Amino acid sequence: MWWNHGSPHTCQLPQTTKSTKHRTYEIMKSKSYGPLPPQPCILHLTESSNNFTDQSALLAFKSKISFGPNDTVFSAGNWSTTTNFCEWFGVSCSRRRQRVTALNLSYMGIRGTVSPHIGNLSFLISLDLTNNSFYGFLPHEISHLRRLRKLQLSNNLLEGSIPPNIHNCQKLRHFSLERNKLNGTIPSSLGNMSSLEFLNLRTNSLTGPYPLAIFNSSSLMAIYISDNHFSGTLPIDLCSSCPHLQQLYVSYNEFSDHCQIKGQIPMEIGSLKNLNTLLLNGNGLTGTIPSTIGGLESLNTLLLNGNSLTGTIPSTIGGLESLQRLYLGENKIEGFIPEQLCQIKNLGELSLSNNRISGYIPDCIGNLNLLKRLNLSSNQLSSSIPSNLWSIENLLFLDLSWNSLSGPLSPNLRKIDVIEYINLSHNQITGNVPSIIGSFESLRYLDLSKNSFQGDIPQSFGQLKGLDQLDLSNNNLSGEIPKSLGAIRYLKYLNLSFNKLSGEIPSSGPFANFTAESFIGNEALCGNPIFGVPPCTSPSSHGSRVKQILLIYVVPVIASLIIFAALVTMLRRDRQCNMHIPSLPITLCEVDHRMISYQELCCGTNNFCESNLLGTGGFGFVYKGILSDGTIVVVKVLNQQLEGAFRSFDAECKVLRSIRHRNLVKVISTCSNPEFRALVLQYMSNGSLERWLYSHNYCLNLVQRVSIMMDVALALEYLHNGRSESVVHCDLKHSNILLDEDLVAHVGDFGIAKILVENDTTQTQTIGTIGYIAPEYGSEGRVSTKCDIYSYGIILLEIFTRKKPTDKNFVGELNMRQWIASLPDRMKVVDDGLLNIEDGRDVTAMKTILSSILELGLRCSEELPDERLDIKDVVTQVNKIKLAILGNRKNGV
Structure with missing residues (x-):
């Protein structure tokens, strides 16, 4: 079948009426193709080429792909020569010529390669293979499809480069290769495609200098080239080259900022009157935000976060009346928050985090009733939090952490039903924790740590049924821990450490899963010993007082005498351990920990057997052991033959006896005399x-x-x-x-x-x-x-x-x-x-x-x-x- 390998034009003779066939014959004759066979043979060839070429191309395409076990696309004889290919699933044909004009197999779970025979579908207008698992190279034969208007191959596994002759598809309007594994550069000839309106190449591995050529196409309305590896600078004439541009996605590439003019946002950006989405985030852009940006009247999304922008937020930003998302975080922006921001009534997401913004939070932000996310964290904001901020009825996310906000927290007496996230940590907020927060029914995350809150923890917090993280640490809170917190069944993280709390720690509900780290630094707490606190005692009776005296004074003295006698006896009788036991009395480092004898260490490590050896350090050996009460420990034994070993041991004792923190290895006890020295440490089950x-x-x-x-x-x-x-x-x-x-x-x-x-x-x-x-x-x-x-x-x-x-x-x-x-x-x-x-x-x-x-x-x-x-x-x-x-x-x- 020579037409499958020759010029595609030989496959495009129309199958139509007799007059059309006769006209085709006359045309071929007039072009001096040489001796022609009788006209009936020409008619037969024309009919065959019209149908057989498309059918053969589709069958060749099918031969390169496979489906999952639950596929029903090719069942019941579909995509079979027993039926007309125009009736095959995903295939559309023109009515008059019965030629394939569209192939749509998107979201079908197909795996395989794209057959180069696809280039023989010369009447194809639309090709959509989105969301499958096509791999391998994109065949260059696609550039033969001169009628193609839509090419959609997003979300596949395609590799290699973009076909360099793709510009031959001059009628192409929609071109999308998003989320593949393409590499190489963007062909410069892409800028010659005068009909191209939508270009989506984001989330690939495309490289090379910033593709300025693509901006030569004045018909472009949307450009998506984010998440690649381009370098270079933004085009200066961006605005004049693409006057109809509506969407521009160029975030997270590798722009260089060595050129201070080209590395900045173009001053003429405001002339793109049709622009509704501008994503320049995650690049190396420098300079200031141009004041002309306020002229983008149609803009609804502006993402400039993750750059190195300086200067202030221009007051003209209030002219962006259609804006819904504004992200300026992770820059070097200074100055104040302009009150003109409050003019953007449609604003739903505002992030100015990780900048150098100072001053106060404008009261008028409380008037932005559509605001859902507000992130002003990690700035230099001062003064108090506006009370009407809590009246934003749609607010879901609020982060004001890492500022210098002060004064009491005074939310309006308004029940906020939707807010899920509040982070006010690392500020200087004073006063009581407002009990009204307990009525925020949807709240899941609350962090008020590292402030100066005082008073009690509100009982109303027990009403926060969906709360899963609560951090009130490093404040001046006092009183008891509300037992109502035990009713929060989904609470996974609780930090009340370093306050002035007293009384019993609840043990019901989620408290069964917490550890001592949640309560450390509260000297007056009591309860279950697993929380690192003493048991609670009732002072109501004289008998309790007597027991308290016995426990505190008498019992320790008696226990010390018994232990001392036992130690003396064990030192005199060397019967249970085969190792030589030092004859000198055991002395302990000056640490306030439980006493553990050498005998207990010896037996707990099976005479320091090699099978219990965990490893060796710079100055000794590390063993795993089990104490008499079943506690698994690590015994770090000093190798006294090594130079500097004693100095190392003394240094470690000196440090460990005076420090205590949840992220430091806990010392349980020490054992020391001139012939034997060891540290008994907390065992870490997951190793190093x-x-x-x-x-x-x-x-x-x-x-x-x-x-x-x-x-x-x-x-x-x-x-x-x-x-x-x-x-x-x-x-x-x-x-x-x-x-x-x-x-x-x-x-x-x-x-x-x-x-x-x-x-x-x-x-x-x-x-x-x-x-x-x-x-x-x-x-x-x-x-x-x-x-x-x-x-x-x-x-x-x-x-x-x-x-x-x-x-x-x-x-x-x-x-x-x-x-x-x-x-x-x-x-x-x-x-x-x-x-x-x-x-x-x-x-x-x-x-x-x-x-x-x-x-x-x-x-x-x-x-x-x-x-x-x-x-x-x-x-x-x-x-x-x-x-x-x-x-x-x-x-x-």
């Missing part, structure tokens, strides 16, 4: 972070990795700032970060830790682990809290790249930090295992989160100490990242 990073049997997801680094940051914040004397760990690394059964991280091994008494630095001998040691500590022995920040930054990079700083690829002058900083596409360094776990999540959100994590790691591991972040800033940044992840998970992203 090193095991979870580099074992093929484990893999941490994004939330788990960020949560672990949040735990480590909180531990460092406590060590650096939570005491009168700062503690520098000096050996922070993956093997010293241990995980409990809930994967909560605990920092351990303080053998070379330093306590800074007066100065914030000290000089010492360098001891540590190569790859994690700060430069100034390694070369000069200078110790400061910034040494731990450096180590933290390296671990942060390591946990998300799954590469050790001592990896064999880092040789000579190249270290892990330089490797990551040198790559323009930092997503290439991210652990493949993590990306596989998170596959299916929103690519845009993932890129933003992972980029901010890697950037934070680079900032923490700067060469010069003064250029590194303070631990408070690190905690702030990691907390923002964690909240962003949880917010995305909550929204189903």
Whole structure:
């Protein structure tokens, strides 16, 4: 069948009336094709080419694809030569010529390749294969379809490049290859397609300079090229080249900002009167927001977040009367919130977070009745929160955290039925916690931590039946914990730590799942010992008072005498353990912990048997043991033959006896004399972070990795700032970060830790682990809290790249930090295992989160100490990242 391989024009002879056939014959004769066969043969050939070519192309297409077991598309003889192909499922034909004009097999679960025979459907106007699993290359034969107006191949697995001759489809209006795996550059000839109106190439791996050529098509109404790997700058003449543009999506690419003119938002942007959607977020744009932006009267979505924009918010922004979504977060914008924002009556989402905006929150924002999301977090806002903010009847999400807001919280006495998320943490808000919050029936997340709230926790909080996270920590709250909180059946996270609460901790409902960390720092609480508090006693009777005296004074004395006698007896009789027991009396480090004898340690570790050995450290051996009460512990035994071992043990005792935090390994007891020294520590069932990073049997997801680094940051914040004397760990690394059964991280091994008494630095001998040691500590022995920040930054990079700083690829002058900083596409360094776990999540959100994590790691591991972040800033940044992840998970992203 020579017409399947020759010019497609030979397949386009129309099948029609006798006069038409005769005209076709005359045309062929007049063009001197040579001797022609009798006219009846020509008529037969014409009829065959009209039908057989399309049918053959469709059958060839079918031969390259497959369906799932539940498919019904090709059942009952469909797509079979026994029926007319114009009646096949998904096929549409022209009435007069009976030629295939449309093929629509979208959302059918098809897997296979796109056959090049598709190019033989020369009358095809529309091809839609959206949401299938087509893989392989996009055949260049598609460029033969000169009548094609719609090409829709989105959400497949296509690879390779865009056919360079696609511009031959001059009638193409709708062109979409979104969410595939295409690479290479966008053909410059695409700009010559004079009919093109809709171009969607987003979420691929397209590279090269920013495709300025596509803006040459004045007919374009929508451009979607977000989530690729383009570099370069925005076109200066964007507005004049595409006067009819309605939608422009160019977010999350790799724009360079070295050119201060082209790297900015064009000043003429306001002339695009038809523009309704503008997405420039997640790029490297600099400069200010042009005042002309107020001329975009049709604009309903404006996303400029995640850039490096400076200056102030122009007052002309009030002219965007149709605007519904405004995102300016994660920039360097300063100044005040203009009251002209309140003129945008249709505004539903407003985010100005992570900027340098100061001043007050305008009262008029309470008049934006359609507002659903308001995020002003991480700015420098002061004054009080406007009371009418709570009168926005459609408000779902409110985040004002990490500002300097003060004054009492005075929401209107209005029942808000829809609000789900409130975060007012890290401010200076005073007064009582308003009981009216208990009437917010849809509330699921409430964070009022790190303020100056006082008074009782409202009983009305028990009415928040849908609440799953409540954080009231680090305030001045007093009184008892309301028993009504036990009725909140879905409460998963509760933090009431570091207040002045008293009385009994409830044990019903969700309280059965909480731990001591939820209540730490409240000295007057009592209840179940699992909460780390003493049992509650009733002072109503004299008998209770007598029991109290006996428990506090008499019993400890008697118990001490009995224990002492037992120790003396055991030291004299060496019958139950085969090891030599030191003859000197056992002395304990000056710590207030339970007493554990050498005999108990010996028996609990089966005479320190090798089968109980968990590992070896720099100065000793680590064993797993079981105490007499069944408690599983870790026994860290000093190897006294090693130089510096005693100094390490004493340093660790000195540090551990004075610190206590949920993210530090808990010391249970110590045992020490000239011949034997050991630390008895909390057992971590999930081992070290090193095991979870580099074992093929484990893999941490994004939330788990960020949560672990949040735990480590909180531990460092406590060590650096939570005491009168700062503690520098000096050996922070993956093997010293241990995980409990809930994967909560605990920092351990303080053998070379330093306590800074007066100065914030000290000089010492360098001891540590190569790859994690700060430069100034390694070369000069200078110790400061910034040494731990450096180590933290390296671990942060390591946990998300799954590469050790001592990896064999880092040789000579190249270290892990330089490797990551040198790559323009930092997503290439991210652990493949993590990306596989998170596959299916929103690519845009993932890129933003992972980029901010890697950037934070680079900032923490700067060469010069003064250029590194303070631990408070690190905690702030990691907390923002964690909240962003949880917010995305909550929204189903």
